[in-house]
Amino acid sequence: MSRGNLILAGALWLVVAFLVIFPLSILVVESFKIAETGGWGIDNYLEFFKDTYYFKTFANTLLLSTLVLLTTTLFGVPLAYILARYRHRGKTIFTALILLPIVLPAFAGVFAFIIFFGKYGTLNLILMDIGLIDTPINFIYGLHGLVFIQSLHMLPFIVLGLSAGFTNIDPSFEEAAEVEGASGYRRFFTITLPLCTPSYLAGAVLVFLWPFTDWLTPLILGQVDFLPSISYLNIAYHFTDLHRKYMGIVAVVVSSIVCISLFLLARWWVERKKYTGLSKGTTSEGRVIEPSAPVKVGAYVYMVLVAILVLLIPIVLGLAAFSRRWVFEPLPTYWTLENFRLILLESPVLIKNSFLYSGIALIFGIAFGLPVAYLIVRTRVPGKDALDFVITLMLAFPGIAIGVSYLLAFWEGIPLAQYWIIMPLALFARRLPYFLRMAHSSYLQLDPSLEEASEVSGAGKLRTFFSISLPLLLKGVLVGVVMFFIMAFQEISTAVFLYKGGWETLPIGIYLNWHRGMEFGIAAAMAFLMIVITFILLLIISRIGGGVLKAAWGAEGK
Amino acid sequence: MAYIEIQNLYKRYKKVVAVNRIQLEVNKGEMLTLLGPSGCGKTTTLRCIAGLEKPEEGDIVIDGKPMLSQGFVPPSKRGIGMVFQNYAVWPHMKLFSNIAYGLKIQKVPKPEIRDRVHQVLELVGLSGLEARYPAQLSGGQQQRVALARALVSNPKVLLLDEPLSNLDAKLREGLRFEIKSLVRRMGITSVYVTHDQAEAMVISDRIVVMESGNVMQIGKPQDIYKRPANKFVADFIGTMNFIEAEVEEILKDSGAVTVRTGFSERMLCRRSDASVSLQPGEKVFASIRPEDVDVFAEPPQGRENMYKGTLAHKAYLGNFLYLFVSLDGTMIRVQVSHHMPEEEGQELYLVLHPEKCMILF
Ligand SMILES: Nc1ncnc2c1ncn2[C@@H]1O[C@H](COP(=O)(O)OP(=O)(O)O)[C@@H](O)[C@H]1O
Ligand SMILES: [Mg+2]
Numbered sequence: 035m036s037r038g039n040l041i042l043a044g045a046l047w048l049v050v051a052f053l054v055i056f057p058l059s060i061l062v063v064e065s066f067k068i069a070e071t072g073g074w075g076i077d078n079y080l081e082f083f084k085d086t087y088y089f090k091t092f093a094n095t096l097l098l099s100t101l102v103l104l105t106t107t108l109f110g111v112p113l114a115y116i117l118a119r120y121r122h123r124g125k126t127i128f129t130a131l132i133l134l135p136i137v138l139p140a141f142a143g144v145f146a147f148i149i150f151f152g153k154y155g156t157l158n159l160i161l162m163d164i165g166l167i168d169t170p171i172n173f174i175y176g177l178h179g180l181v182f183i184q185s186l187h188m189l190p191f192i193v194l195g196l197s198a199g200f201t202n203i204d205p206s207f208e209e210a211a212e213v214e215g216a217s218g219y220r221r222f223f224t225i226t227l228p229l230c231t232p233s234y235l236a237g238a239v240l241v242f243l244w245p246f247t248d249w250l251t252p253l254i255l256g257q258v259d260f261l262p263s264i265s266y267l268n269i270a271y272h273f274t275d276l277h278r279k280y281m282g283i284v285a286v287v288v289s290s291i292v293c294i295s296l297f298l299l300a301r302w303w304v305e306r307k308k309y310t311g312l313s314k315g316t317t318s319e320g321r322v323i324e325p326s327a328p329v330k331v332g333a334y335v336y337m338v339l340v341a342i343l344v345l346l347i348p349i350v351l352g353l354a355a356f357s358r359r360w361v362f363e364p365l366p367t368y369w370t371l372e373n374f375r376l377i378l379l380e381s382p383v384l385i386k387n388s389f390l391y392s393g394i395a396l397i398f399g400i401a402f403g404l405p406v407a408y409l410i411v412r413t414r415v416p417g418k419d420a421l422d423f424v425i426t427l428m429l430a431f432p433g434i435a436i437g438v439s440y441l442l443a444f445w446e447g448i449p450l451a452q453y454w455i456i457m458p459l460a461l462f463a464r465r466l467p468y469f470l471r472m473a474h475s476s477y478l479q480l481d482p483s484l485e486e487a488s489e490v491s492g493a494g495k496l497r498t499f500f501s502i503s504l505p506l507l508l509k510g511v512l513v514g515v516v517m518f519f520i521m522a523f524q525e526i527s528t529a530v531f532l533y534k535g536g537w538e539t540l541p542i543g544i545y546l547n548w549h550r551g552m553e554f555g556i557a558a559a560m561a562f563l564m565i566v567i568t569f570i571l572l573l574i575i576s577r578i579g580g581g582v583l584k585a586a587w588g589a590e591g592k
Numbered sequence: 593m594a595y596i597e598i599q600n601l602y603k604r605y606k607k608v609v610a611v612n613r614i615q616l617e618v619n620k621g622e623m624l625t626l627l628g629p630s631g632c633g634k635t636t637t638l639r640c641i642a643g644l645e646k647p648e649e650g651d652i653v654i655d656g657k658p659m660l661s662q663g664f665v666p667p668s669k670r671g672i673g674m675v676f677q678n679y680a681v682w683p684h685m686k687l688f689s690n691i692a693y694g695l696k697i698q699k700v701p702k703p704e705i706r707d708r709v710h711q712v713l714e715l716v717g718l719s720g721l722e723a724r725y726p727a728q729l730s731g732g733q734q735q736r737v738a739l740a741r742a743l744v745s746n747p748k749v750l751l752l753d754e755p756l757s758n759l760d761a762k763l764r765e766g767l768r769f770e771i772k773s774l775v776r777r778m779g780i781t782s783v784y785v786t787h788d789q790a791e792a793m794v795i796s797d798r799i800v801v802m803e804s805g806n807v808m809q810i811g812k813p814q815d816i817y818k819r820p821a822n823k824f825v826a827d828f829i830g831t832m833n834f835i836e837a838e839v840e841e842i843l844k845d846s847g848a849v850t851v852r853t854g855f856s857e858r859m860l861c862r863r864s865d866a867s868v869s870l871q872p873g874e875k876v877f878a879s880i881r882p883e884d885v886d887v888f889a890e891p892p893q894g895r896e897n898m899y900k901g902t903l904a905h906k907a908y909l910g911n912f913l914y915l916f917v918s919l920d921g922t923m924i925r926v927q928v929s930h931h932m933p934e935e936e937g938q939e940l941y942l943v944l945h946p947e948k949c950m951i952l953f
Contacts, residue, residue: 204678204680206676206677206678206680207680207682209642209644209667209674209676209680210674210676210680210682210741211682211693212644212666212667212668213642213644213667213668213670213672213673213674214668214693214694214697214741214745215668215669215694215697215698215745216668216693216694216697217666217668220697224693225682228684229682229683229684231684307684
């Protein structure tokens with residue numbers, strides 16, 4: 035093992051220690067501070083679980099997670115099955131539409147659905163106009179709306195995991211069951227579905243963790259009794275009330291612990307259950323089947339309904355973006371470019387910040403992710419698995435935890451938070467694992483003998499990396515790069531704790547516009563702008579990486 | 593008596609014809625092997641019998657019941673047992689559940705299921721492992737689980753698709769005999785697919801040699817070895833010297849054929865079914881197996897088909913020796929069991945027994 039590798043490993047560990055371990059430890063330390071006495075102790079935790087309010091918040095969040103997981107599973111299983119197994123036209127377009135929420139900012143969905151399903155939203159107004167109802171129906175304000183919006187946002191994770199499972203499991207497992215006499219549902223429930231649990235779980239755990247991360251959706255829907263929302267309110271709004279601040283931190287830590295435990299549990303389970311079947315010499319037309327006509331019609335109706343819900347998001351936001359004063363009308367009547375004028379001319383700095391911070395985060399990501407991938411795949415440096423593990427854990431940490439811990443850790447002592455560089459640093463730390471997974475898998479596909487040939491020809495390690503490895507890795511990594519950029523571009527839960535006047539990004543701008551003046555028009559126009567930018571980026575990926583689907587899939591690193 | 597009849601079976605994938613109107617019968621209690629190179633349509637034929645593929649044309653009759661012509665009978669209703677090439681042992685179920693799966697579907701009472709699973713596990717030599725998961729088993733053991741699962745419900749027909757191809761050579765040889773004796777004892781009519789000719793020779797009552805979706809020859813192992821129907825079969829099974837030749841004369845009384853070759857004006861070959869229709873001047877292959885050629889250091893007296901050649905090189909294969917002898921540029925492979933003192937380049941005399949020389953094309 036070369037000294038160069040050891041030095042590299044040391045340097046990367048330092049980065050991880052400084053940007054991940056240090057701030058998160060500070061977070062934990064702060065949660066033990068007692069406001070009243072200024073001392074230390076577990077009093078905050080005791081209070082958290084004894085206080086009926088905090089405990090209710092905790093229970094609510096668990097309930098919400100359970101409901102969201104149930105809903106996405108219930109709707110996702112048939113959807114994944116249809117996409118993976120039925121022969122039908124427009125498979126690509128339906129797949130892309132159903133997976134779209136992955137790349138849409140979560141808050142885009144909330145705004146769109148408020149406009150469409152709100153009390154005096156389009157749907158209620160139409161229903162009242164045609165006389166079906168007298169008073170508006172409450173479609174989304176409440177737990178049911180929260181479940182609906184979060185489920186739609188997370189549905190792709192279930193669909194992706196399961197449809198990959200349905201496609202990839204060895205056909206002979208099901209054929210063997212068929213020969214043994216099991217037909218139809220029995221085969222599906224005893225063989226197919228259990229064999230897909232590992233790929234299902236990988237998505238399911240992300241779904242379950244989302245309500246522990248998403249503070250904004252509950253807030254916008256007027257539901258604050260959930261862990262991430264209460265943490266946000268306590269920390270961002272009651273910074274001076276030390277007691278509330280510490281309770282907020284405790285809530286963040288508790289969320290993080292829940293998330294990480296579940297994440298590790300799922301990982302352990304998946305590892306244990308990884309069904310590596312030999313897959314050789316089977317003859318079959320894949321598993322694509324021609325469903326009977328009624329089933330096919332049903333499948334289409336079902337896919338179209340889901341696709342419509344997804345499409346509502348960009349359509350409604352688009353309508354709102356190009357109009358003003360869209361209230362109490364099913365559709366806007368006053369069309370204008372005023373929103374865009376305001377954004378582009380009066381506050382172009384938001385756009386500039388968004389690109390700048392995401393861009394810098396991306397450069398950090400590449401500069402850090404590639405060497406780590408190299409260490410993990412190509413060397414036997416001690417502790418490389420631990421490095422991989424720590425970084426992967428970041429997948430499970432709620433964005434809030436990163437934002438808050440950066441705020442606590444880099445305020446005094448190391449006052450990084452007083453400089454704008456904290457923004458890209460936080461974005462980088464939050465999305466690190468995504469890029470790493472991507473670089474990792476492209477490295478695995480790179481035949482080491484190509485690099486060895488270069489070294490035999492006399493090139494040093496560094497030169498080999500830049501002249502051989504990097505060019506060959508680029509295509510695979512590029513998809514990861516774009517996905518990383520999209521995610522950093524949309525990041526709000528970390529950034530919202532750290533921004534100062536002049537550092538606002540587009541997502542923060544959207545939030546502030548909603549929050550301050552209910553300026554839906556401008557918020558919608560910003561969200562619409564983000565969707566457009568995201569789309570352009572996705573188009574680039576699909577040119578280089580073979581389809582939106584693959585890009586989104588790869589980024590989850592499964 | 594034919595237990596399975598395959599009538600005019602035709603199956604294609606888009607443009608590829610996988611099985612080209614083949615005709616086969618499997619007798620009751622017989623072990624029939626489909627043998628042929630990779631891609632010749634063995635698996636497809638087997639899957640058609642199982643009902644996992646629907647052929648475009650033809651019918652399959654099992655025990656007098658048509659599987660296709662009177663409505664498609666799905667695999668689950670055919671009463672067959674099948675061993676897949678990759679075993680397809682369900683990884684999420686313990687051994688016991690894997691084997692009991694079919695019995696549960698048939699609603700066999702619980703105590704009986706337990707007894708039968710135990711019996712079949714004993715039969716395949718896996719007693720005591722019923723609580724294991726497949727991942728905790730070796731390849732050979734998984735193979736036995738697949739076999740046990742296929743046998744436990746006493747199927748009318750057993751189908752095996754290259755069941756040993758994923759195992760290492762030593763294990764493979766042992767399991768060949770085990771499978772054969774097990775299936776023979778249970779008297780199940782079975783169809784066995786393999787591309788390994790040695791395996792087919794050992795295990796089969798009869799062999800069907802296939803190529804490009806067509807049946808080349810059907811027969812007992814020794815018949816196929818001794819009397820291959822054509823050059824393809826002769827080449828695929830065992831080793832054969834193919835000598836380019838031209839028909840000279842068909843002898844009226846014996847039916848034997850004389851041919852002209854690159855090294856001789858006259859070579860005598862035995863009569864065969866094909867010799868009847870031969871015409872003088874026709875291009876054929878005079879063929880002989882390496883073990884049927886005799887070698888002499890001095891010219892033997894009064895032997896037919898005796899030719900002088902030079903030893904080009906020797907190859908030592910442990911239990912025997914291959915000599916490559918050049919007869920005027922035609923290379924003949926000769927198998928001898930004893931040591932030969934001759935050096936490369938030395939002269940030798942070969943006798944190609946006329947009774948062992950056959951005309952093939
Ligand atoms: N699902 C399939 N789709 C297209 N072609 C296939 C499929 N299965 C088999 N084939 C083709 O049919 C031919 C016979 O295949 P197979 O029966 O698997 O051969 P074997 O088992 O003898 O190796 C081959 O040319 C193969 O490529
Ligand atoms: Mg095959």
